Amino acid sequence: MSKPAIVYFPVKGAAEVIRLTLAAAGVDFENENLPGTEVLKQDLDTYSFGQCPRYHDADCDLVQTPAILRYLARKHDLYGGSGSIVEQARIDQLLDGMQDLRPKIMPLVYRDAFQTDEARAEFWGTHAEPEAAKGQCRGAHMLYIDAFVAKHGKDGFAVGGQLSVADLVLFDLVELHQRVFGERFDKQYPAMAAHHAKIGVLPAVADYLASALRPEK
Ligand SMILES: N[C@@H](CCC(=O)N[C@@H](CS)C(=O)NCC(=O)O)C(=O)O
Known part of the structure; x- marks a missing residue:
């Protein structure tokens, strides 16, 4: 099975918070580099808002950094200690x-x-x-x-x-x-x-x- 992946450009940029969150959670992930921006507008099935970063794993395929961060926080127990x-x-x-x-x-x-x-x-x-x-x-x-x-x-x-x-x-x-x-x-x-x-x-x-x-x- 493929690893969880972040699809973005080869810079820290907007994707860095996702990389840091995955790293802190101990997730073995990979970077998939976008060759250019064309695909963002051509493949709206995947890039629903015409933008990256995108994150995908065995369970889902997401765009919008805040949504990705909250998903990862819930999935990897990085959303507060008490469950409160x-x-x-x-x-x-x-x-x-x-x-x-x-x-x-x-x-x-x-x-x-x-x-x-x-x-x-x-x-x-x-x-x-x-x-x-x-x-x-x-x-x-x-x-x-x-x-x-x-x-x-x-x-x-x-x-x-x-x-x-x-x-x-x-x-x-x-x-x-x-x-x-x-x-x-x-x-x-x-x-x-x-x-x-x-x-x-x-x-x-x-x-x-x-x-x-x-x-x-
Ligand atoms: N609301 C989006 C904004 C993402 C964003 O601004 N992405 C830029 C790259 S950092 C992008 O895809 N730009 C290409 C475009 O807007 O056409 C998020 O939080 O992920």
């Missing part, structure tokens, strides 16, 4: 809050037009500078994430006291910020940097980070 629907809702809140911030930082990593000091200053001034959280940032601000984790996390985990899908998504979100802002980010958000360091040394995650399964870019 309140804890699951807390995890959902954090996932949704991070989903507001993610599209703001992604272009600074992946789009040439946003690799400028102006774009970095604009992002920092709107989505990372603590004072800016008082203004209109459309719900997308690192201070909100930081405060949510301080309130609802325990023992270094993002929500509750054990590893959940929210930890893997936060790990990736923090890393995107670190790629753009380096030490400036860690100094401004030490608890987020500490969370990243903690998750990165969990044995299953560390093995994945050092593996050939992880795209370089």
Whole structure:
């Protein structure tokens, strides 16, 4: 039988949160690289919304990253420790809050037009500078994430006291910020940097980070 697979481009991009979640769950998966974007529009049976990433295993074939993450969290016990629907809702809140911030930082990593000091200053001034959280940032601000984790996390985990899908998504979100802002980010958000360091040394995650399964870019 074939392994669970992620269908995407050969970059971390939007698929990295899925790879991290599978790795943390100890799932032996593979990457299937898309040769181009044409298939996304030609095969709407598979790519229902004309987009990737796609995930498939013996039980199902899915698109839409949030749906894939929740499926994997339920399947691999990464949706809160107690089976409590309140804890699951807390995890959902954090996932949704991070989903507001993610599209703001992604272009600074992946789009040439946003690799400028102006774009970095604009992002920092709107989505990372603590004072800016008082203004209109459309719900997308690192201070909100930081405060949510301080309130609802325990023992270094993002929500509750054990590893959940929210930890893997936060790990990736923090890393995107670190790629753009380096030490400036860690100094401004030490608890987020500490969370990243903690998750990165969990044995299953560390093995994945050092593996050939992880795209370089
Ligand atoms: N809502 C989708 C968005 C995925 C998305 O934006 N995918 C991009 C690649 S990162 C894509 O397929 N772009 C091609 C297109 O939209 O035509 C998800 O969360 O998975």
